[in-house]
Amino acid sequence: MAAVYITGRELFGVAPGLAYTVDQLKRLPFAEVLFFVASTLVPYRDLEVSDRDADLQFADRWLDGDALQRAKNLLRSPARRLVVPQALYVLAKLAAAHSPDTVAPEVEAGQVPGALFGAVEVLERPRAQPADDDEIVDTRVTELSSYLVANHHLNQPVDVDQLMARFVRLWVELPVERAHDKKVINLEQTFRDVTGVTLNDLQALTMWLWTLGQNGTPHVSWDVLRETMHWSSERLEATLRLFATDVQTLRTGLLGEADPAFVWAFDTLERYPVVRLEDGSVLLLDSNLLLRHVFGGLTLLDLVDALDQSPDHTHRKLKNQVLDCVRHLAEMLALEVLTSLVGTGPGSTRVFGDIELRGAFGRPGRRICDAAVDYGDAWVVVEVTTSKLTRGSVAASPEALSGDLNKLVAKAEQLHSTIVALRAEESSLTGRPPHAVRRFYPLLVAAEGFPVNPVSTELLRSRVREKGLLADPDTAPLEVVDTVELAMLEGLAEQGGPSMRDVLAGKERAVFHRMSLRDYLLQDARLRPRRTQRVQELMDKGWEPALDTLRPTPTR
DSSP: OOOEEOOHHHHHSSOOHHHHHHHHHTTSOHHHHHHHHHHHHHHHHOTTSOHHHHHHHHHHHHOOHHHHHHHHHHTTSTTEESOOHHHHHHHHHHHHHHOOSOOOTTSOOOOHHHHHHHHHHHHTOOOOOOOTTTTOOSSSOOHHHHHHHHHHHHHOOOOHHHHHHHHIIIIIIHHHHTTTSTTOOOHHHHHHHHHSOOHHHHHHHHHHHHHHHHTTOOEEOHHHHHHHHTOOHHHHHHHHTTTEEEHHHHHHHHHTTOSGGGTTOOHHHHHOSEEEOTTSOEEESOHHHHHHHHHHTHHHHHHHHHHHHOSOTHHHHHHHHHHHHHHHHHHHHHHHHHHHHHOOSTTSOEEEOHHHHHHHHOOTTOOOOSEEEEOSSEEEEEEEEOOOOOHHHHTTOHHHHHHHHHHHHHHHHHHHHHHHHHHHHHHHHHSSOOOSSOEEEEEEEETTOOOOSHHHHHHHHHHHHHTTOSOSTTBOOOEEEOHHHHHHHHHHHHTTOOOHHHHHHHHHTSTTTTSOHHHIIIIISOOOOOOOHHHHHHHHHHHHHHHHHHSOOOOO
């Protein structure tokens, strides 16, 4: 569930250091470093290659002698890693600051693998000497805590099927199905009107580039790309512009993040995971960043940015409508998955939504959560939030992470208030006498994801306890899940596996009870949820634009 990266000191007997890396980069063209980053990441993003095998491939290709032998010895431990994405990202930032566009023929070329392990040293920037209690996890966010959360956020698994399914449902299907809802607008039409690009084209190009990365060819010429897509140059340029930029613009963006103090700030690479080279060819820097951009949230930023830059004053109102719509639909989607996993037929577990809860428990000043699931002797009480880590938290700012945690504590207040109401007035909701013994499981669904690990879990739970919330003996500790984990529970339900209540009860008693629900299911409970039929159908719809575009035109 966690791994430790191998340092240059362990490999070479001495730490390469920042000065060594800068010296190497000064003798390497910037584009060559970008090629190294892209080609190195390919096996680590290959769904059929393990990180260990990718590490061994890297060692065999780039190391020799004692360094190669040490790498292979260290990699015998499953908890060690040779190459980590953040070091490659830092290398790209340092190259933006120090690598020229071209290098004179007489200059001895720099060693880019050595420069990589010098970049690893930048990740270990010196910290202030901690006080004795600085590493105790309670309510305070320390530098180490923020570092771990930022690391976890960057290295979270990318679930291609879940990302595609969520995108199709959120951006394409729900806006049509909920067109009568005053908070909902036609996102597909709005995106095309504002950006000049259809969502179908965005999906098609994204999945084709991702497929190239999976096939080990992240670099493709412009002519081949245009001929393969069967598009005009104008259409291809317009779509590519949403997530790609030229080398110099990429350099400028990375320069703004090159200071070691901003070592975890990767906004530019997340914004532009694809780069256009001087000859017009396209280089996919990181397929994970591409998927996260298009299907994981930055498509919304593409739309909002276009509205911000528009001289039309009415677009400010439209921007707020877009943001409100996406948040509203994200909450609806989370509740939709929740309902799917617990069932809705006769005799199934009962799900009470926001309207029913407010009808039974609504009082002036009382805050009620989004849903409650009745298991007879237990309640799973659910609040959905679209709040996510701010850019400061992603860049390992303790102050920003503290603020983000406080937002989640505010959501815990709604869970607490609902549990208090259920404890006192359950019959007002159910219409029947309450069960003699009940247990309450508070569940916070982070629709946009949240890195759950022992540190972030304890920070949040400590703050919740400090507020006197969710502290009664009949209440389980607060759990935070995302929509992917809800879908895993949905998969278990389809397989006839344990219920959501049983999973939460088991996790409460588990050794790694502070880990994420995903880790509990896979590592502790040894369960293997299958992809659900719902997700499979949505994923197929996500692939349709790409398949339709790439399918050869019939000849007559």
